[in-house]
Amino acid sequence: MKKQLLISVLTLAIISCKSEPKEKAIDVQVQETTIGNHIAALASDDFLGRMPFTEGETKTVNYLKEEFIKLGVQPGNGTSFFQEVPLVEITGTPSEKMTISGGKTPIVLDYLDDFVALTQRIVPNVALNDSELVFAGYGIVAPEYGWNDYEGIDWKGKTAVVLINDPGFRSGDNQLFKGDAMTYYGRWTYKYEEAARQGAAGILIIHETEPASYGWNVVQSSWSGAKMNLESSAPQTDVQGWISMESAQQLFENSSLEDKNYNTLARQKNFKPIALGLKASVQITNTIKKDVSKNVVALIPGTDQKDEYIIYSAHWDHLGVGRPVKNDSIYNGAVDNASGTACLLAIAEAYKKMPPTKRSIVFIAVTAEEQGLLGSAFYAENPIYDPKKSVANINMDALASPGPMKDLTITGFGHSEMDAYAKTAADQQGRYIIPDPDAEKGYFFRSDHFNFAKIGIPALYASGSHEDFEYGVDYVKKMKEDYQKNKYHQPADEYIPGETALSGIQFDAQLLFHVGLQLANETKFPKWYDSSEFKAARDK
Template structure:
């Protein structure tokens, strides 16, 4: 917090000394933004889920709109990049059965647990699989950490905590302190358990370190799921259980009365057999199909083989579990806002002089299922990553008005921070690092996959302090969205009540940053110490 306040003070000083010489710029249209959010978030698009009629409507709409603006196909003569995926509609057994010397008890599907699989098989199960508490489920040699050490994991199921040991530890040297590392993400935990040879993994849900409630688990881990087939090891069962269910489990185990959270945070922790077994079945319907990334471009005039990529995911959750009588997950903020932003920024570029470098607009699929569309692009890039100057990712823009701040997720990673700061100062704004870095947002949107192949990425938005709203008011606004709309059918668009001035300001900044990059010959660099620098070099 001290470092954060020092940085904030420095930003304000820089702002105060700025002569406010604002260069003339083309305006990103608020009308265009609103028009496209309203269409993309309408019931007609059926929640924009891949492999549904909603996908067909969405990708056709985006292709048509890019064509109307005069953009060219971004993948040869096509506006699409095919992304082969597998849809697994899993139906878990009604009960997850936990058995031990003290007896047997059942956890109820959705209420107490969710269970899925990435195995492309019609039936998977855990049958009396031994449960072992594996702390945070992390193997991190650079931190001298191995939660799986000393056990043959074949046939066993690991039980782990969400996030990483640094969270709320009060120790800034433990991992990255309160800032979540990739080791804290649920995706990593399933990957690592599979590498260790386990049969299953159960993540214990806890709202604060997860940064979302059990309702998000219910909606996000039920119904059809999408994956990209891989030769990597896979678990039979990937599961979450509620905190209340975990307490019941530990009370019946060898860990009764022990502070398992404190134990897991201690360096040198070793896995603990719980003297319990778990059984659960999943029956799967499997469908193999092809989803699509939508790719459009404006060719550069001088250096057309150098690229700036704007990205946003077009997908959401489609039609799912009804909440308050509504089953369409419209995803207005997440991420009709970002997808509309691509179209509005593309329109702004077409109003001006053609850029010297090529500008690519990429609406990717499958973000809600694990960043699948961008992961596929990273594995099979259309444009040479070494010639890709930068990525500007747009995801879930929302604010009650114009924001003073530009909060940068992943601040301190690359020189993209400096481009963002220059553009922010031109708008009389300041930049800050993500004040809730413990939520791991850097790993939760598509810029992460561009970063992994060495492309410096900017992921930012105004989300901390408004010009007309206090920090506390913005905090309450964000909390309301997170608790009442995030990944729920209530994330809808109302043209009469939705305030777009803050969204427009952010998109204008992204346009300004991209325009500067597109008309110079410099390649932004990763800072020393960034884990992504090696991939670039």
């Protein structure tokens, strides 16, 4: 509680600032026109939604390579601009129906309308055949919180039904996990991993828009069609899936669960899994393809500290060509993440206009972020640059605002001294910094900086997303809500010349350029705070 009060006081203190943007006199500007030109190209229909393993990937990675060559930036992986990332693509075709038997009345769920199902197992067919459904609360095993939602049951052959997010969300108790701020235990990736570690045959996550932070339409688009994974020896469930809130309510009503208030039950520290007296059946037929995708890596060598590295990152991929929405099937991904990739190139251009920095600057456009941060995960397991010598990561993902923003919102605020570097750069622009006000949505775990942090590299993931200098707070809030509802992971995320605002993106890119520039001419390494779970990885 004291820590949260301290952060609140700090936030209030730094919010009081001048109401007009001011830019410290500098010699080099990140060019707005450069950003716009690259977004227009990368988000065009010609790039087919930039899906790995497709013509869209070939066009994208070659485009990035050629643009780095034009800038005079060196290959970042020896003599190559590419780091090969072996992936397995599984295109699963589930049965049109999932049947639930054993209750008061039979339940039949329709694919996409009521459920999605997939598998990471590299086999032609998987199935749940009358798999016993067990409510496993939030699907969490967290010894540090004294929490085990799987305890006391042999999970072989069973399917866990779990809630999204973690017990702290909307509990009103800041001491329960991290209150409204999502922990990694709240992410769907963790829930899949834990169910597999427990030996379950399947897992079904109950979708709810607020704790998930996206609607069912995003589940439909993100968990259908071809999905990719790194080859791994880690255990996997046979079936992973989601069910809609309406389907979950129908399921619980037909179950043997006496107390239907399952959300309250799951928040109790002494919660134990509850057999629902129901059995689920669904089949998935897989088409399997193994191929190699590419991270694009470029380097600007430093001078006297050239073996120390500042790493800028952005993911180049999106969802490709998929389920049509309003007669449009190309998921262009203008905001997510042509914007960040464009800024990667524009910042590289800015560095090339000035004398070399003491430390080297690395630019990594990673693949398969939309498939589960796979490109950055592969890099973290196979780093080109020694993590001990990697000073910091500055990640750019989904930059969008109507104009220059008063705020700089830091996702993961309070983890490292990168906060202080961000504040210095924000002060130069007449901005204030705030922690992510939507920490319950788990954005810290939803982009590539997370994988850099996991291997001990202090990471900054920040952009203006709260208060516009001209339009204020409410306008930005409405814009974000519209994007989440109508454009996020939808074909409508397009670049519209003359309408897509670029000045705010440039303002953020300029700030991130300044942060990297300061780091690149220092001798110190930013530190993780003692309270951060990532400090141990750096200390190793």
